Amino acid sequence: MSTASNRPGRLGVGVVGAGRVGAVLGSALRSVGHAVVGVTAVSAESRDRAEALLPSVPVLTVEEIVERAELVLLTVPDDVLPDLVRGLADLGRWQTGQLLVHTSGRFGTDVLQPAAEQGAIPLAIHPAMTFTGTSLDISRFTGCPFAVTAAAPVLPVAQALVVELGGEPVVLEEADRPAYHAALAHGANHLVTLVSQAQRVLAASGLPDPGAYLSPLLTAALDGALRGGEHGLTGPVVRGDAGTVDAHIRALAAQGHEVTDVVETYRHLAGVTTRRALASGRITEPAAARILDVLAEPVEVPDRVDEPRPSDSPLEPVVVRTRAELQAALAALPGRRALVMTMGALHEGHLANVREARSRGDHVVVSIYVNPLQFGPGEDFENYPRDLDADLALLTREGGVDVVFAPDDGEIYPAEPLVRIDPGPVARTLEGATRPGHFAGVLQVVTKVFSLVRPDVAVFGQKDAQQLALIRTLVRDLDLGVEIAAVPTRREDDGLAMSSRNSYLTSTERAQAAGIYRALAAGAQAASAGEGAPAVLRVTDEVLSAAEGIDKDYLVLVDPETFLPLADDHRGPGLLAVAARVGTTRLIDNMTVDLAPTA
Numbered sequence: 001m002s003t004a005s006n007r008p009g010r011l012g013v014g015v016v017g018a019g020r021v022g023a024v025l026g027s028a029l030r031s032v033g034h035a036v037v038g039v040t041a042v043s044a045e046s047r048d049r050a051e052a053l054l055p056s057v058p059v060l061t062v063e064e065i066v067e068r069a070e071l072v073l074l075t076v077p078d079d080v081l082p083d084l085v086r087g088l089a090d091l092g093r094w095q096t097g098q099l100l101v102h103t104s105g106r107f108g109t110d111v112l113q114p115a116a117e118q119g120a121i122p123l124a125i126h127p128a129m130t131f132t133g134t135s136l137d138i139s140r141f142t143g144c145p146f147a148v149t150a151a152a153p154v155l156p157v158a159q160a161l162v163v164e165l166g167g168e169p170v171v172l173e174e175a176d177r178p179a180y181h182a183a184l185a186h187g188a189n190h191l192v193t194l195v196s197q198a199q200r201v202l203a204a205s206g207l208p209d210p211g212a213y214l215s216p217l218l219t220a221a222l223d224g225a226l227r228g229g230e231h232g233l234t235g236p237v238v239r240g241d242a243g244t245v246d247a248h249i250r251a252l253a254a255q256g257h258e259v260t261d262v263v264e265t266y267r268h269l270a271g272v273t274t275r276r277a278l279a280s281g282r283i284t285e286p287a288a289a290r291i292l293d294v295l296a297e298p299v300e301v302p303d304r305v306d307e308p309r310p311s312d313s314p315l316e317p318v319v320v321r322t323r324a325e326l327q328a329a330l331a332a333l334p335g336r337r338a339l340v341m342t343m344g345a346l347h348e349g350h351l352a353n354v355r356e357a358r359s360r361g362d363h364v365v366v367s368i369y370v371n372p373l374q375f376g377p378g379e380d381f382e383n384y385p386r387d388l389d390a391d392l393a394l395l396t397r398e399g400g401v402d403v404v405f406a407p408d409d410g411e412i413y414p415a416e417p418l419v420r421i422d423p424g425p426v427a428r429t430l431e432g433a434t435r436p437g438h439f440a441g442v443l444q445v446v447t448k449v450f451s452l453v454r455p456d457v458a459v460f461g462q463k464d465a466q467q468l469a470l471i472r473t474l475v476r477d478l479d480l481g482v483e484i485a486a487v488p489t490r491r492e493d494d495g496l497a498m499s500s501r502n503s504y505l506t507s508t509e510r511a512q513a514a515g516i517y518r519a520l521a522a523g524a525q526a527a528s529a530g531e532g533a534p535a536v537l538r539v540t541d542e543v544l545s546a547a548e549g550i551d552k553d554y555l556v557l558v559d560p561e562t563f564l565p566l567a568d569d570h571r572g573p574g575l576l577a578v579a580a581r582v583g584t585t586r587l588i589d590n591m592t593v594d595l596a597p598t599a
């Protein structure tokens, strides 16, 4: 084992914890000439990541790594770190002269003391950066600040390691690390909560692409705050506009229980902002008092699930099977009519569409019909899950649905339709290329159901993004006079987009299918970190290709309206769209990304 000097020299590096940071740091150390002797990787995901970023590095146990490595990189969760170090010390595994580096923001080197007592050299380096866990991250080290904590004699070793990685070492005292890390988490992580709250409110207000809409404003606000701190503050608080603050809180509360957290956060942050503006003399005391009074007033947030139903809404939806029954049921419903079209096998994603419909109309009609015209030969028309009783039970429990229209084929197509809709060029790419005739069939049935139900507004899911875009074009080009509202994709806990077809998956396939979401999320993260179209697509593809059991049909980064591929230098919104087979089940998913202007 070599003894540490200020220049680390060529070291045998072992990576404990192949999470995003470990795999990326290991890969970066390798690229500057160190040898990675082993990596631990327990989950399938970390094995995939290790394979992608540290090809041909053996997967070893923690003990094997500690035995073989001159530099042990501990990139495990903070809460695991103390016990891991102590446990190995109890087994007497640490070695004299061994460099022991962790990347926790919160801890300094005290947590490594049990290893230091056995002669290891403890170093704490924390990159102030967020990672995707892909090769893109390596370039993020260039110029990235790293908080470095180490005993004075070995501090230069830690600094040299950071410099080797292209980073900027900033020395931080042990005692300052928890507050340092709290500041970073508060700024970066809570910013994500705040921004996603704004996005949810805009989405609930019907804005089609909240992320893209917010991007220029938030970028300017962040830039202003980073340069000028609180002096960059604008908006109603600093103007002393108590009436607007009051209106905001009431408007947010009116969006119901799904945004309760936003009401709380808005209130709290508006209070803090008011007090800070008062303390720095930017608003007067009476103005601050007016705002604080408004903030102290209780507001009621209606709980939409238990919302009292309109008195003319029946408890159970009226189920109609024929055109005549439908017309009779509609005649009894005055006011604004909202439609949700489905193929049944309902899930929470459909219910989100129903809720959106309820918020946009006086009455809600749900159609349940598996439309043969949109299925190609050899597709799953015959096997598509059909369970009207279960669907009705779900809609009854959800409440607020007035009519369920569940026609049979003869009712929708009494005769073979001779007049057909040509959906145009968007229908010939992606889903349309794999499923020729699919969108012509979708638009045919959508037009027919619109004619039969005559809705004021119809709600569709963003999960079927190409379908949604084509329905908007249909309404525009044929002047159908129906407002089209979109609902963000509802996902399972592991990110898989809800879909009736998920019921085809075996339990292994079900677990594997979440890889589709992980890939899209990695792409979106790369975009929000400022990467351009080619890199965003590459990262998404890397994660998708590394995921087990997923057989890609297509993965594209396209214009959300034309569905044509984006130019390499495209800036602004883009849509990552994917179709893939998991086993024999074909799934689709998509995510809007924002390709920000280069600084």
Ligand SMILES: Nc1ncnc2c1ncn2[C@@H]1O[C@H](COP(=O)(O)OP(=O)(O)OP(=O)(O)O)[C@@H](O)[C@H]1O
Binding pocket: 341, 342, 343, 344, 348, 349, 350, 352, 353, 459, 460, 461, 462, 463, 464, 487, 488, 489, 490, 491, 497, 498, 499, 500, 501, 502
């Ligand atoms: N996860 C979801 N989140 C939000 N809306 C969804 C979701 N899944 C489907 N929808 C929307 O519900 C409507 C009916 O879709 P459909 O009945 O085809 O359901 P599905 O679950 O997508 O089924 P499939 O297995 O055919 O993809 C469409 O507007 C669709 O976009």
Ligand SMILES: CC(C)(CO)[C@@H](O)C(=O)[O-]
Binding pocket: 341, 342, 343, 369, 371, 374, 442, 445, 446, 464, 467
């Ligand atoms: C819109 C639709 C109900 C038409 O059959 C179908 O394509 C679907 O479920 O998305």
Ligand code: BAL
Binding pocket: 374, 464, 467
């Ligand atoms: N959910 C879109 C309808 C279809 O796949 O046929």
